[in-house]
Amino acid sequence: MKKLSFKLGMLFFIFILLIESMLFFFLYFGIVSEKVKDETSGLLIRGISHRDVLEKKLDSVTVRHVALMESEAEADVIITDENLKVIDSSNEISSKQYQIMKNSKAIEFSHHGLILEARWKTEPYIVTVNPININNTLEGYVFMFLPTGTIRNMVNELTYYFLFMGFISIIFTFITIFFLSKFITAPLLEMKRATQELSKGDHQVQLYVNRDDELGELAKAIQLLADELKHLKQTRNEFLSSISHELRTPLTYIKGYADIVNKKSITNEQRYEYMKIIQEEASRVALLVKDLFELAKMDENEFKIQKEAVSLQSYLEQLVTKFRPAYESQAVQLILDFPKKDIEVSIDPTRFGQVIHNLLDNALKHSGTNTSVTLSVNYSDSQVSIIINDEGEGIPHDEVHHIWERLYRVEKSRSRATGGSGLGLAIVKKIIEKHDAIISVDSKLGEGTTFTIELKR
Template sequence: MKKLSMKLGLLFFLILFGLETIMFFLLHSTLVESRVEEELIALQTRGNSHRAILEKHFDENTISHVALMESEANTDVVITDSNKEILGSSVNSSYIQAYLERPVSSSAREGQTIGDNWKEEDYISTVSPIEQNGQLIGHVYMFQDTAWIQSLISRLNEQFLLAGLIAVIFTITIIIFLSRALARPLIKMKEATSQISSGDFSVSLPKTGDDELGDLAQSIQLLANDLNYLREERNDFLSSISHELRTPLTYIKGYADIVQKRDLSAEDRNQYLSIILEETIRLSEMVKNLFDLAKIDKNTFDIKKTHIDLQDFMKKIETKFSPAFTEKGMKLSVGCRETIRLSADASRLEQIIYNLLDNAIKYSSFGDKTTISVSTSKKHVIIRIIDSGRGIPEKELPFIFNRFYRVDKSRARTLGGTGLGLAIVKELVHAHGGTISVWSREGEGTVFELVFKGETE
């Protein structure tokens, strides 16, 4: 038994170690390549934004301002005429001359990548054509230094080495407890690790008992779940936060430079300062929401419950928020009988309802109505926020409480949202021991239902 146990243990060790090595290598490669791809997309988008401005104002001042804005960012820009003669640049032309000589497709209206070899070159780069009246008049070249990629790889190597060492120690420990009876469950675990190494984290292992083998099965299950969660969360968070923070910061830096370095009329100065103020408020709101979510995640968010008379509370809500609805030509109606009481944090409950009402205003039109109804059922208090707005597509409903998720992505900046409001609502409701549900139909409206443990008289 001991000999077989050692053989099975050694075989399991070799297989698991090999699979983990392949898995880590694939994950490592995927993380790096996906990050490079995200940067290229962001670089192309930034170049297209500059292109849009230059197509309207292709003059020396605009070219200088674009180059000046990029000189303050971590990217660089080179603007050329149709013959690829440099008109403006935020980087030494000797470093990027070779990129300018590369062929550019005349049909690539949305631009193209001309340099993605981050392993051997100093820059990744894209180009966007500038056209007026259907004629090519120039190009916008965008550049991103590849030094950050090497730094990312170095950090990943350290983390993966530590994870590999932990995996090896854990596997060796398992060998000590192997026996002939472990053969069948070990085969199942081997199949599960093969599934993980191929990138499929939908692993399901049966409960084998409260022993080391059972713990191993559970650990593999948790590893698959965590890897799946971390892969999705890392990609989503890096993409979302880089975009959401970079955009307002770019506006603030760019327009602040213009205000500081140009002689502007009072009207232009006020216009630019208004843009800076709007972006600053938006950035401040986003940072505050992120701090709130971080506190909730760390269980350091204070919930100070008091006994609330919901009729009085809802009257104050109606008085406070009705003007905002009236200004938009909408109507707010509140219904609550006087015998309902709730143990909750009044300021946090108001924050919950405010975020939901704010959404109702943003996604409703002139003449639409929003109703807040309060009722009880089996010692529970039920608060419903019902609007007759344009509704939420059914396929979007499972994701609306995700952080940075927006249903109407094309209007996100116009509407002014950060994509964090409903995430905060969900966390605050759960912090009160409640639940939140949503029903919606496009063109008919949306219903948010909050259920709390309550007190009735």
């Protein structure tokens, strides 16, 4: 049998059976030993009691009285003189009893009495003897004989009861372990079924997770995995759908205008205009593929950051200088607000430049004429804040948290007018995270947007 429930049940069963067997063993022999000890001690005490009576008055009447006292009891009493000659007995004396008394002649007896025979398993009697001493003179003996058949019957009954109770306890243990193993393995089997469904691509898995034990923690982990796989599948499908749409649109333009360009009926000016559109759309596809490649490397952890100490003021001035002509061409003012003290930061100049380039490019695309974009720096002992603030159209409040998602655009109708792949901010967030930094956004519709990067010093 390879089932876990069977193996677990058998393991529990053998373990508990061993414990029960040991307990029954020690309990059984303890009770038997105690019972035999009680019978032997009781026999010796009764012999001492008879001896004490006879020491007070040793005559035929007293002897007969002692013999009659034991005549209806299980034990036999035999009273002898100092030479072991029988004076009286409670019952007829057997040859075995004579033999035992005869063999006791060579034994030194204490006044406290002596157990002559205690082997109840093999001998017919348990035997005790008590000497009768009057005025320090030995006058006789009191022999007590208890048939061992009575003890063996008692032990046999006790054995029967122990075997019966052992059998009942084994059955009860087996039933308990059966249900216990089912109770433990049932959730595991359910989790196995869930993982098999996950492996087949079915992520609609629901497990019982309201348990405060290790099985509950495992169920929660599998449920979390299922939910994450479901979300990942949904995200992947949405991503592929968006990618196909993003590629289909420019490719449709390229194919359509390429067909038109091949017509002989158009003028050179029209052909030039259409070729320019084809070039723009090809650049758009190239940008999309480039950004996708960047994200793929980030997802596969092939994306490395090479940090170095950089003077932040000169670094940002160079970036602003490159962007200023583009801003001036659209009548947007680009302002760099830097503190008097230069600051040194540890960044990857190329990758971090990609972040600033993307944010300034986005600010320019969404800013109107005669507005301004401010790149400012604040610092403290523990961090440096780089803030890019524009006076553009802003982002609706309910869409702010979506801007980091891949291929997400706030206004879908403006995607072609403003350009971009819709992957820029997703790349920005990845690069910032690689720098162990934080980027946040605050935006008000119609007033502008502020991006804040917080770098550790």
